[in-house]
Amino acid sequence: MPASPSIQAEVAREVSGKSNEDSAAKIPLLLLSVFGAAWFVASAFLFFLSAMKMHGPNLGAAFPFLSYGRLQPAAMNAFLYGFLSQAGAALGIWILARTGKTKVALPAVLAFGGVLWNGTVLVGTFGILAGYNTGLPWLEMPAGAQAMLFVASIVISVCGLLTIASRTERTLYPAAWFIIGALLTLPWMLGTASWTLLGQTVRGAVQLSVNGWFINSMTWLWFGFLGLGALFYIIPKTSKTGLHSRSSASFAFWTLAILAGWGGVHSGAPLPRWIITISESVNLIFLVPIALVVHNLWNSTDGEAVSEKESLSLRYARFALTALISYALLSVSFYLRSRNLTLQLTLFSPGITFMLLFGFVGFSILAGYNLMLPALLGRTFSLGGIAVSLVALFMTSIPLILGGLKQASIWGDESKTSADVVKGLVPYMGMSTLGFLTLLVLSVLVLLRIVRELKTVVLEDCGCATWASDSSESKEKQ
Amino acid sequence: MSELSNKSAVENDSEPKVGLTPAPLWAVTLLGILVYALIVRSINSGGDFDPNVYGRFETPKEVQDGHPAVVLPDWFVPGRKVYGTYCVGCHQGNGAGAPGQFPPLAKSDWVNVEGPNRMVRIVLNGLQGPLKVNAVDYNNAMLAWRDQLTDQDIANVISYVRNEWGNKGSAATAAEVKAIRDATKDKGEQWTEGQLLQIPVK
Incomplete structure (x- = not known):
């Protein structure tokens, strides 16, 4: 995937302006980034396997770890905590250092936090595959792994927060608000949910309420804020016009921060009516900050220095914004009571969730990788793959969304049987399986590109590249 | 990896600027x-x-x-309390009694009768000797509760027994119990099956 001349020029400017924060943070941020990309491959592979199980339930039937009930949560946890969280944290801390014009604080501790995080996700994912699933969505890893994840989140968050505390640029850039918000709330959310749900201090229907709060809070306050932090940095930077409106960003930040934990409960959930009513209303109110974010960032892309066509990061970022607004509109229709009662147990929900997580957060991270990794490695390159990314996004989420609508319509027909529902979903599941295969291809391409650039830098640093080129030249002379 | 000073970092102007347009x-x-x-x-x-x-x-x-x-009759809770204190040891919590020792109250042909006349007498003075309940023979003795339980207690517990475990019967009143208590005040011994069968059920 060669970089276009414009991208190379842009990255060259980035590399030449490389400041000390890149140098100090190189190892821990690279560690988090590379392992994040590796988890992207692992999660895509697990997603693909779990999608295959929808077509061939007997595939690997002799091996319990290949059952759908284990593969799907393992894939989701690897995607959420292995890829999105880790890559997002690396990108977020890098942005904090850049906008604060400072070094990353405690890089050795951050590297330790990264190793701890990776080890925990590895143990947790194997735990799920081995059958130690807690049964709580997004908290499926065994309780011990969740506890370690909480500790690792504190280590990483503290490093990020100390980084911004040591900034030389006193005025916080809006991207930093979102990242600080994400780092402050991650340990709180993980700790509270693990303690109450896995420590079994709440029982019965309250578990559902706490789990709903955890998923919605993690969606917006962690993944959402990391994605928004990345976009609020990448778009104004690559478009060269700067951010359109600070007060608009502030308004959106506080609205999201205050309301994030209030939504996300399904209309059919066995919870008191007032919780569901408020949740439905908050999901509608969410449209306002999201519209503000899109309006603000869209107005920030009117720069003259780098056009949309020329900047890969900007293109990724624009697609991320599109995915965000698409999710917002679809989720409002999903959470309306009349629709939700028929859609809540269909493929519609995983479809829009994947659109948000991969289309918005994942694309934001890939946009950030195209800026951060060249700067960290001191080389001009781009990850490319935007066409594959778009195909992966459309082929995973859209068939699930359409399949969910179809599923609901068949279920609503009293003359149809469960077998009719399954038959009706086959083409949608087939498309989605191909989508996960594309996602796997994309993740492998991204990882290989990063590893190749990393290998080149390592060889250059140790002088091996010179030795290798010398020896090849001497061979040619002979 | 060259280390730049903070000064040069501050001078690095490559970071994006922020516009001050007010929120719409x-x-x-x-x-x-x-x-x-x-x-x-x-x-x-x-x-x-x-x-x-x-x-x-x-x-x-x-x-x-x-x-x-569900609106419970006034006698239900106090009647269940009396039963749980004085009766449950022999007749069991489910009213099934103990085979061969204590007759059942649940679906008993002595309980599911038109009136509580005989039951009130049994509770007041007790019962002894052979007894046939639901075509099964028993031969044991039941204590008299005349001095332990008030008229209201006896009315409550009999009403409870006559309407629990599938039983269906009219409730007893304290006035009915008092009338029988007064009428049988001189009976110094426990009832027998033969004596009870002479008394009308209502």
């Missing part, structure tokens, strides 16, 4: 309207914030109408 008025207005709508909607269809209002119900009244409360 439409967003503030829309947010205000939606928050107001949220409050109104929560008040109108939030189940009055009652933790017992679930799912399709909108108000506590709807829940109440949909789930009419």
Whole structure:
């Protein structure tokens, strides 16, 4: 995937302006980034396997770890905590250092936090595959792994927060608000949910309420804020016009921060009516900050220095914004009571969730990788793959969304049987399986590109590249 | 990896700038309207914030109408208490008695009769000797509770027994018990089956 001349020029400017924060943070941020990309491959592979199980339930039937009930949560946890969280944290801390014009604080501790995080996700994912699933969505890893994840989140968050505390640029850039918000709330959310749900201090229907709060809070306050932090940095930077409106960003930040934990409960959930009513209303109110974010960032892309066509990061970022607004509109229709009662147990929900997580957060991270990794490695390159990314996004989420609508319509027909529902979903599941295969291809391409650039830098640093080129030249002379 | 000083880092002007355009008025207005709508909607269809209002119900009244409360007769709770204190040891919690030792009360042909006349007498003075219940023979003795239980206690426990475990019978009143207590005040011994069968059930 060669970089276009414009991208190379842009990255060259980035590399030449490389400041000390890149140098100090190189190892821990690279560690988090590379392992994040590796988890992207692992999660895509697990997603693909779990999608295959929808077509061939007997595939690997002799091996319990290949059952759908284990593969799907393992894939989701690897995607959420292995890829999105880790890559997002690396990108977020890098942005904090850049906008604060400072070094990353405690890089050795951050590297330790990264190793701890990776080890925990590895143990947790194997735990799920081995059958130690807690049964709580997004908290499926065994309780011990969740506890370690909480500790690792504190280590990483503290490093990020100390980084911004040591900034030389006193005025916080809006991207930093979102990242600080994400780092402050991650340990709180993980700790509270693990303690109450896995420590079994709440029982019965309250578990559902706490789990709903955890998923919605993690969606917006962690993944959402990391994605928004990345976009609020990448778009104004690559478009060269700067951010359109600070007060608009502030308004959106506080609205999201205050309301994030209030939504996300399904209309059919066995919870008191007032919780569901408020949740439905908050999901509608969410449209306002999201519209503000899109309006603000869209107005920030009117720069003259780098056009949309020329900047890969900007293109990724624009697609991320599109995915965000698409999710917002679809989720409002999903959470309306009349629709939700028929859609809540269909493929519609995983479809829009994947659109948000991969289309918005994942694309934001890939946009950030195209800026951060060249700067960290001191080389001009781009990850490319935007066409594959778009195909992966459309082929995973859209068939699930359409399949969910179809599923609901068949279920609503009293003359149809469960077998009719399954038959009706086959083409949608087939498309989605191909989508996960594309996602796997994309993740492998991204990882290989990063590893190749990393290998080149390592060889250059140790002088091996010179030795290798010398020896090849001497061979040619002979 | 060259280390740059903080000074040079500060001078690095490659970071994006921030515009000071105010937040659009439409967003503030829309947010205000939606928050107001949220409050109104929560008040109108939030189940009055009652933790017992679930799912399709909108108000506590709807829940109440949909789930009419079971009204227990006055004698039920005190009668169950007396039974649990004095009777349960022999007749068991489920009223099944003990095979060969203590006759059952559940679906008993001595309990499911038109009136409580005989039952009141048994509780007041006790019972001894052979007894046939539901075509099964027993031969044991039951204590007299005349001095331990009040008229109201006896009325409650008999009413309870006559309407529990599938039994169906009229309730006893304290006045009925008092009348029988007065009429049998001179009976110094326990009843026998033969004597009881001479007494009308009602």
